[in-house]
Amino acid sequence: MKINKMLIANRGEIAIRIMKTARRMKIRTVAVKTAVEPNAMYLSLADEVFDNTEEVSEIPVFLDIEKLISIALKTGANAVHPGYGFLAENAYFAQKCLDNEIIFIGPSPDAIYKMGNKTIARKLALKNGIPMAMGSNGNVPNEEEAVKIAEKIGYPVIIKAASGGGGRGMRIVRKSDEMDKMFIIASKEAEKAFNDPSVFIEKYIENPKHIEFQILGDTKGNVIHLGERECSIQRKHQKLLEESPSCALDSGLRKTMGKIAVQIAKAVNYFSAGTVEFLLDSEKNFYFMEMNTRIQVEHPVTEIVTGIDLIEQQIRIANGEELKIKQKDIKLKGWAIECRINAEDVQAGFAPDPGKIERLSMPSENYVRVDTGIQSGSSIVSSYDSMIAKLIVSGRDRKEAIKNCKLALDKVWIKGTKTTLPFFRLLVRNQKFQDGTFTTAFIEDLDKYYYNSEYEEMLAAWLATKLFVEENLQEHSTNASFENSVDMSPWLLNKRINQF
Amino acid sequence: MNDKLRIKKLYTLSSENRKFSFPLPLKNKIRIGKRDYIVQLKADEKYGMYILWKNRKYPVEIVRSRQNKYEILFNDISYIFTVETPFSMKRMKVLSTGKGKTEKESLKAPMPGKIIDILVREGSNVLRGEPLLILEAMKMQNEIQSPVNGQIIRVLAKPDSNVMKDDLLIEIKVE
Numbered sequence: 191m192k193i194n195k196m197l198i199a200n201r202g203e204i205a206i207r208i209m210k211t212a213r214r215m216k217i218r219t220v221a222v223k224t225a226v227e228p229n230a231m232y233l234s235l236a237d238e239v240f241d242n243t244e245e246v247s248e249i250p251v252f253l254d255i256e257k258l259i260s261i262a263l264k265t266g267a268n269a270v271h272p273g274y275g276f277l278a279e280n281a282y283f284a285q286k287c288l289d290n291e292i293i294f295i296g297p298s299p300d301a302i303y304k305m306g307n308k309t310i311a312r313k314l315a316l317k318n319g320i321p322m323a324m325g326s327n328g329n330v331p332n333e334e335e336a337v338k339i340a341e342k343i344g345y346p347v348i349i350k351a352a353s354g355g356g357g358r359g360m361r362i363v364r365k366s367d368e369m370d371k372m373f374i375i376a377s378k379e380a381e382k383a384f385n386d387p388s389v390f391i392e393k394y395i396e397n398p399k400h401i402e403f404q405i406l407g408d409t410k411g412n413v414i415h416l417g418e419r420e421c422s423i424q425r426k427h428q429k430l431l432e433e434s435p436s437c438a439l440d441s442g443l444r445k446t447m448g449k450i451a452v453q454i455a456k457a458v459n460y461f462s463a464g465t466v467e468f469l470l471d472s473e474k475n476f477y478f479m480e481m482n483t484r485i486q487v488e489h490p491v492t493e494i495v496t497g498i499d500l501i502e503q504q505i506r507i508a509n510g511e512e513l514k515i516k517q518k519d520i521k522l523k524g525w526a527i528e529c530r531i532n533a534e535d536v537q538a539g540f541a542p543d544p545g546k547i548e549r550l551s552m553p554s555e556n557y558v559r560v561d562t563g564i565q566s567g568s569s570i571v572s573s574y575d576s577m578i579a580k581l582i583v584s585g586r587d588r589k590e591a592i593k594n595c596k597l598a599l600d601k602v603w604i605k606g607t608k609t610t611l612p613f614f615r616l617l618v619r620n621q622k623f624q625d626g627t628f629t630t631a632f633i634e635d636l637d638k639y640y641y642n643s644e645y646e647e648m649l650a651a652w653l654a655t656k657l658f659v660e661e662n663l664q665e666h667s668t669n670a671s672f673e674n675s676v677d678m679s680p681w682l683l684n685k686r687i688n689q690f
Numbered sequence: 691m692n693d694k695l696r697i698k699k700l701y702t703l704s705s706e707n708r709k710f711s712f713p714l715p716l717k718n719k720i721r722i723g724k725r726d727y728i729v730q731l732k733a734d735e736k737y738g739m740y741i742l743w744k745n746r747k748y749p750v751e752i753v754r755s756r757q758n759k760y761e762i763l764f765n766d767i768s769y770i771f772t773v774e775t776p777f778s779m780k781r782m783k784v785l786s787t788g789k790g791k792t793e794k795e796s797l798k799a800p801m802p803g804k805i806i807d808i809l810v811r812e813g814s815n816v817l818r819g820e821p822l823l824i825l826e827a828m829k830m831q832n833e834i835q836s837p838v839n840g841q842i843i844r845v846l847a848k849p850d851s852n853v854m855k856d857d858l859l860i861e862i863k864v865e
Contacts, residue, residue, distance in 0.1 A: 651764035
């Protein structure tokens with residue numbers, strides 16, 4: 191059976207990203223319309239839209255396994271692409287697809303399960319001699335046990351959700367008296383997010399770099415890696431900027447780490463696209479962290495430096511095709527940087543700032559790729575993540591990529607919500623970032639100076655305020671255009687303006 | 691009229707409490723190096739409202755204004771300005787010295803979301819930076835920490851309830 195029509199069990203930019211490749215491969219796509227986002231951009235790019243707006247349900251449709259299977263069957267889709275997040279790493283969903291003779295575009299349920307359960311993944315890695323941070327042997331039942339283990343391996347330690355990912359259910363503990371509180375928080379968060387409160391403990395590697403390897407495997411047992419991505423710029427374990435390659439790796443280390451990444455994938459007979467995450471310490475020791483059994487948000491940087499369409503490879507592999515690309519064909523060319531432009535308030539510690547995007551305009555230079563599911567008039571709703579767009583910039587080398595990134599960032603035009611743009615503008619000018627010596631502690635070390643504003647800019651902002659007030663006084667004799675200005679009296683305003 | 695003539699300077703307090711004074715009359719230009727750049731406010735279909743300055747367009751939006759306080763979003767960064775004349779500046783100083791230190795800290799929801807857990811009770815003593823409750827917003831669980839050292843007087847937030855931005859969550863007696 192070959193894929194001829196696929197249900198996209200996702201929304202936003204990744205739904206659109208998948209549709210683009212599907213269209214090129216002449217595969218029909220089905221998108222799901224939800225009541226939360228009935229006018230979303232991804233719907234307009236699908237060949238078919240399944241209307242689910244009437245459905246009243248506690249859980250979003252993208253997490254509703256039974257519903258998605260029934261939509262696939264009703265619309266005659268013979269494959270499902272889960273994208274990232276939602277059910278992308280749910281072994282039960284993958285199995286349910288297979289049970290209903292629907293191709294799941296991703297790895298086997300067995301591989302998802304083994305890598306998804308971090309305690310099983312740890313045991314597997316241990317068995318295969320993969321370098322890892324010291325940790326608990328399996329799940330930790332309670333706080334008392336946690337303290338005992340932590341004392342044995344030494345503080346600081348990190349509590350992680352066994353079924354975790356994406357930073358949730360993770361807490362760093364530096365002293366034994368913090369353990370009680372952190373253990374409960376991590377466990378509760380894990381239960382809420384993954385329906386599984388079990389957690390385990392690992393030695394916390396201080397200030398490492400987060401390096402991950404892109405893997406491709408087919409159903410014939412061939413596995414290759416497509417080089418690394420550097421994802422150390424993160425906050426609360428949420429990545430903000432990724433690049434490929436990483437300036438921390440030379441070709442020797444790349445080869446060693448890549449080989450180990452392939453070895454881990456082979457241990458679970460992995461096929462489809464996947465990512466093996468490592469921590470790299472200042473002495474260039476690396477430790478296996480986890481494997482993500484899905485397409486990653488940051489996959490575009492790998493696509494740019496390798497020239498390989500990862501979604502296309504996922505589809506071909508799901509069709510049972512053998513990998514045509516060999517390890518020796520993989521050459522990393524140039525440099526790519528991805529900035530995640532989210533609706534977040536950098537001035538309030540990256541707090542989400544949902545709302546309507548009134549205007550959006552992205553740069554269109556040839557060194558820029560933009561992956562987005564948002565257009566002018568779209569809304570960032572609080573039920574989903576806060577992503578507005580991924581700005582992916584390339585250059586011949588890192589220096590040029592950073593230079594292009596600076597230019598591109600100044601051409602992004604977003605109105606309606608606050609965004610992570612001020613942070614990126616600061617980042618690309620930061621010495622540590624330019625040197626490449628930054629670690630996962632980078633944002634924390636900035637200590638609230640997540641943005642930079644020159645005195646002149648503040649002055650310009652002030653002049654803008656004055657001009658605005660003046661203009662509004664000329665146009666309207668009342669204060670009608672000041673939506674929120676309950677207290678503003680035109681008389682007072684006038685008086686103040688006259689003083690200028 | 692006389693009043694107006696006497697004012698030679700205008701003071702602006704930014705949100706970071708930086709004080710600027712501008713000589714009057716205020717001109718719409720900013721000097722960088724040896725060049726003056728004119729600041730112009732414009733608007734069109736494609737960009738909405740913007741500032742034209744240094745041959746570049748900057749997005750600008752007035753977020754809110756209240757009496758002599760303005761919040762403006764300029765180049766994706768928000769600024770809060772309070773405009774004072776020398777006279778009102780002096781009056782403010784007098785007022786602030788007469789006023790006692792605030793005893794009570796009201797902790798408000800920094801964003802809309804759902805209360806997942808409350809980690810303190812009325813009467814609990816808390817230290818600055820100590821997590822008080824967990825607020826989930828947009829797939830992230832956020833620890834809301836105590837801004838001060840003190841004692842919890844009231845807990846208004848309830849577990850599993852939804853809160854709006856700026857809803858009062860907890861009151862703390864400052865110590």
